[in-house]
Amino acid sequence: MKRKVGILISGRGSNMSALIEAAADPDYPADIALVLSNRPDAGGLDRAREAGLQTAVVDHKAYPDRASFDAAVDARLREAGVEIVCLAGFMRLLTPGFVEGWRNRMINIHPSLLPLFPGLHTHQRAIDAGMRLAGCTVHFVRPEMDTGPIIAQAAVPIAPNDTEETLSKRILSAEHRIYPLALALLAGNLLRVEGERAVIDGALPVDLSGMVAAPEFEG
Numbered sequence: 539m540k541r542k543v544g545i546l547i548s549g550r551g552s553n554m555s556a557l558i559e560a561a562a563d564p565d566y567p568a569d570i571a572l573v574l575s576n577r578p579d580a581g582g583l584d585r586a587r588e589a590g591l592q593t594a595v596v597d598h599k600a601y602p603d604r605a606s607f608d609a610a611v612d613a614r615l616r617e618a619g620v621e622i623v624c625l626a627g628f629m630r631l632l633t634p635g636f637v638e639g640w641r642n643r644m645i646n647i648h649p650s651l652l653p654l655f656p657g658l659h660t661h662q663r664a665i666d667a668g669m670r671l672a673g674c675t676v677h678f679v680r681p682e683m684d685t686g687p688i689i690a691q692a693a694v695p696i697a698p699n700d701t702e703e704t705l706s707k708r709i710l711s712a713e714h715r716i717y718p719l720a721l722a723l724l725a726g727n728l729l730r731v732e733g734e735r736a737v738i739d740g741a742l743p744v745d746l747s748g749m750v751a752a753p754e755f756e757g
């Protein structure tokens with residue numbers, strides 16, 4: 539039985555697209571039941587509609603505070619029968635009440651090797667720190683931003699001449715590999731949260747080799 543997934547976006551939705559493509563495979567353990575944006579002009583909405591998916595806009599500007607916005611989002615997700623929430627470039631902070639309501643059923647992608655570089659401008663901060671490796675992380679969501687048990691990570695080398703733009707492009711292609719992988723682990727019931735660690739159970743039907751990216755300096 540496939541698990542029903544809701545994807546929350548605010549922008550172009552390239553990670554959302556990667557999830558949509560993965561879910562098109564009949565053997566993938568999740569179906570996208572809803573794509574919800576807080577911004578009516580999010581580019582990802584068109585892509586979701588083209589794919590024939592149900593979409594919703596819950597414009598945060600129409601709500602007096604975070605709690606009422608989150609309650610409206612929650613209602614839309616539950617109406618659509620969503621069981622797992624994927625944050626994919628969703629640029630609103632969520633209230634602890636909302637986050638706890640989806641505990642261990644809501645995941646996020648972040649463009650750094652967490653717990654390094656939570657927050658914004660992660661690519662430039664990794665370059666400025668002289669890091670040789672950057673990467674991305676899919677993790678369970680906890681009330682504190684960019685924390686929570688780690689499900690999947692990919693390491694991406696930083697080239698000597700990298701800029702924020704070239705590095706973010708290289709990391710983005712790794713994001714598109716690990717997000718579908720992480721969702722497959724969760725939807726396939728292969729994850730257990732022990733303390734604050736996500737443990738992968740049993741024999742793996744999915745290929746984890748995508749978590750280490752080969753150098754792609756030409757991209």
Ligand code: GRF
Nearest residue numbers: 550551552553627647648649
């Ligand atoms: C990605 O870099 C993701 O890691 C971060 O926001 C960006 C969203 O990009 N959380 P997209 O909308 O998925 O293309």
